[in-house]
Amino acid sequence: MSAQQLMRPSAPRRWYADPARLALLALLVSAALCFLLPLYVMSLTSFKSMEEIRNTSLFALPPQLSFAAWQAAWSSACTGVACEGISAGFWNSVLIVIPSTLIAVGLGALNGYALAFWRLRGAGSLFAVLMIGAFLPIQVMMLPLVRLLAPLHLVGTLTGIIIVHVIFSMPVMTLIFRNYYAALPRELFLAARLDGAGFLYAFLRLMLPMSLPMLAVAAIMQATGVWNDYLLGLVFAGREHLPMTVQLNNLVNTTTGTREYNVDMAATLLTALVPLLIYALAGRWFVRGIAAGSLKA
Amino acid sequence: MTTPYVRIDHVSKRYGDTVAVNNVSLDINKGEIFCLLGGSGCGKTTLLRMLAGFETPSSGALYIDGQNLADIPPYERPVNMMFQSYALFPHMSVEANISFGLEQERITRPEIKRRVAEILDIVKLGDYAKRKPHQLSGGQRQRVALARALVKRPKLLLLDEPLGALDRKLREHTQFELISIQEKLGVTFVVVTHDQEEAMTLASRVGVMNRGEIVQVGTPRDIYEFPATRFVADFIGSVNLFDGKLSEDEPEFVRVGCPQLPAPVYIDHGMSAPPGADCWVAIRPEKIELGRTAPAGPDNWAHGVVQGIAYLGDMSVYLIRLDSGREVRVTQANRTRKPEEQFKWDESVYLCWDAGSPVVGMG
Numbered sequence: 285m286s287a288q289q290l291m292r293p294s295a296p297r298r299w300y301a302d303p304a305r306l307a308l309l310a311l312l313v314s315a316a317l318c319f320l321l322p323l324y325v326m327s328l329t330s331f332k333s334m335e336e337i338r339n340t341s342l343f344a345l346p347p348q349l350s351f352a353a354w355q356a357a358w359s360s361a362c363t364g365v366a367c368e369g370i371s372a373g374f375w376n377s378v379l380i381v382i383p384s385t386l387i388a389v390g391l392g393a394l395n396g397y398a399l400a401f402w403r404l405r406g407a408g409s410l411f412a413v414l415m416i417g418a419f420l421p422i423q424v425m426m427l428p429l430v431r432l433l434a435p436l437h438l439v440g441t442l443t444g445i446i447i448v449h450v451i452f453s454m455p456v457m458t459l460i461f462r463n464y465y466a467a468l469p470r471e472l473f474l475a476a477r478l479d480g481a482g483f484l485y486a487f488l489r490l491m492l493p494m495s496l497p498m499l500a501v502a503a504i505m506q507a508t509g510v511w512n513d514y515l516l517g518l519v520f521a522g523r524e525h526l527p528m529t530v531q532l533n534n535l536v537n538t539t540t541g542t543r544e545y546n547v548d549m550a551a552t553l554l555t556a557l558v559p560l561l562i563y564a565l566a567g568r569w570f571v572r573g574i575a576a577g578s579l580k581a
Numbered sequence: 582m583t584t585p586y587v588r589i590d591h592v593s594k595r596y597g598d599t600v601a602v603n604n605v606s607l608d609i610n611k612g613e614i615f616c617l618l619g620g621s622g623c624g625k626t627t628l629l630r631m632l633a634g635f636e637t638p639s640s641g642a643l644y645i646d647g648q649n650l651a652d653i654p655p656y657e658r659p660v661n662m663m664f665q666s667y668a669l670f671p672h673m674s675v676e677a678n679i680s681f682g683l684e685q686e687r688i689t690r691p692e693i694k695r696r697v698a699e700i701l702d703i704v705k706l707g708d709y710a711k712r713k714p715h716q717l718s719g720g721q722r723q724r725v726a727l728a729r730a731l732v733k734r735p736k737l738l739l740l741d742e743p744l745g746a747l748d749r750k751l752r753e754h755t756q757f758e759l760i761s762i763q764e765k766l767g768v769t770f771v772v773v774t775h776d777q778e779e780a781m782t783l784a785s786r787v788g789v790m791n792r793g794e795i796v797q798v799g800t801p802r803d804i805y806e807f808p809a810t811r812f813v814a815d816f817i818g819s820v821n822l823f824d825g826k827l828s829e830d831e832p833e834f835v836r837v838g839c840p841q842l843p844a845p846v847y848i849d850h851g852m853s854a855p856p857g858a859d860c861w862v863a864i865r866p867e868k869i870e871l872g873r874t875a876p877a878g879p880d881n882w883a884h885g886v887v888q889g890i891a892y893l894g895d896m897s898v899y900l901i902r903l904d905s906g907r908e909v910r911v912t913q914a915n916r917t918r919k920p921e922e923q924f925k926w927d928e929s930v931y932l933c934w935d936a937g938s939p940v941v942g943m944g
Binding site: 469471472474475476477478479480481482485489490493494 | 633635655656660661662664665666668670671672681682685686729733
């Protein structure tokens with residue numbers, strides 16, 4: 285291809301069949317199928333009655349739509365001794381996700397800002413320690429953390445599980461905000477300082493509003509991460525506040541008589557709905573935020 | 582004798598082994614536009630950053646209005662700065678950008694509004710208060726940056742390449758505006774630039790810097806017409822430099838013999854140096870006259886052939902190869918439209934100049 289062709293501004297793209305393109309397309313389609321097929325089967329199954337599940341093929345459409353399984357999953361299926369569905373788990377998860385996300389994103393942004401613009405003594409080594417923390421598997425830290433929080437009476441409380449989520453999110457949150465702020469022109473910060481802005485004023489008035497795309501990315505990452513968490517919720521949330529994922533597990537594993545596949549599927553889909561919705565509504569922000577971070581660096 | 586307003590007293594800045602600013606002393610008067618001019622890495626920006634408080638001097642002291650700046654953090658200095666990139670806050674309106682600094686002082690809302698309106702009026706952006714920076718042209722952004730830097734009424738405003746981001750037409754217009762705003766407010770300006778045109782047009786005085794040192798301070802005219810060193814002569818404008826030896830040194834004149842020139846260079850002032858001393862002679866391209874006939878008199882002429890012509894409209898630049906092989910740059914104003922008065926390629930020409938034109942120096 286000549287240089288002139290390369291430099292021409294993009295003409296409206298026409299679809300053309302090139303072997304490489306076809307191969308790429310085939311790969312993407314099969315990858316999509318791999319992920320969509322289970323979702324397809326789950327959705328179908330959740331709308332069938334047990335009778336229909338036994339008598340029809342796995343891939344067959346339900347003869348008639350039934351929302352009974354969804355209703356049962358939400359409000360009457362047994363999760364252990366109690367038979368109240370997973371709605372309680374849903375609200376517990378909401379109570380856990382919202383503060384853990386707000387606090388983690390806010391603190392991460394503040395940390396990143398301090399590390400990027402305020403050249404404090406020891407900031408470099410602090411950052412290094414934080415990064416090491418990011419690479420340690422959380423299972424290793426589980427027992428020490430329980431021992432640490434127990435005397436403070438924080439194990440098995442809502443506050444406790446929120447604190448634990450915030451702690452484990454700090455390395456990644458700090459890293460993404462530090463990198464985002466490091467890519468901003470330092471002169472913006474200096475100009476604000478010359479105008480008399482202090483640590484918090486420059487952060488709240490200047491840096492926070494300028495990092496909206498990154499705030500969105502961080503919030504999406506943190507919210508889906510916390511929503512999907514199982515282990516921390518099981519260990520730290522306590523009986524009163526078991527998140528939806530733990531409730532789902534209990535629901536699926538509580539069997540009295542026949543296993544109700546349709547209810548299991550409906551409960552699973554209900555649990556997965558929130559991260560799916562977050563991506564559907566905010567996915568565009570997610571891509572934009574990631575692009576902004578990488579291109580400016 | 583007025584006392585200097587800004588005093589830079591034997592200031593040095595070292596980073597490890599490298600010396601960025603070397604023992605600089607400088608006095609800047611109240612209300613003047615002082616320009617630090619030099620190539621990249623000459624230390625001018627470091628000096629500016631020390632005035633702003635982003636760097637601390639390794640030795641020496643800085644004073645504004647008699648006050649030592651040593652222990653005063655940037656935001657408490659009576660100093661503000663206009664950055665080369667303007668550093669406007671992109672998510673804020675023009676108004677909010679300007680009031681950013683005021684809102685942290687104990688000033689009432691109406692007073693803030695009044696002062697923002699006042700400064701917007703001065704920079705002629707009254708109608709743009711609600712716009713965001715990305716909705717403004719380059720010149721307008723520059724004026725917002727200026728307004729933001731001036732609204733807190735600093736005693737000293739530092740400007741880092743203020744015209745650098747503007748196109749040529751706009752620069753000319755903006756520099757006159759900048760000067761008129763400065764005169765109206767009486768704020769002292771210190772401008773840093775590598776662009777001599779910017780320095781010459783803005784500054785009341787220019788300090789030329791090289792390798793961390795101030796090599797000459799003077800009015801733009803002084804440093805152009807009477808460069809103190811070979812570096813300044815070469816750095817400011819374009820110039821033809823010749824090496825030579827002093828052959829006569831009288832109180833009223835000197836003669837210098839240059840191997841590359843056929844005749845001695847006669848200069849109409851004395852310079853008190855031993856005869857035979859090595860020296861240099863600098864002649865500006867616009868001070869050389871081109872002619873087709875041999876000039877009368879024994880001194881200040883040369884002969885050569887036109888090697889290149891650049892027609893620039895208002896003037897033409899000629900590259901002339903002297904008989905010695907040396908190339909010389911000559912500019913001639915195109916005063917008429919008659920083509921026969923222009924010199925042609927390969928034409929044989931004589932060069933001559935006034936006894937007052939060349940600059941002679943030793944360093």
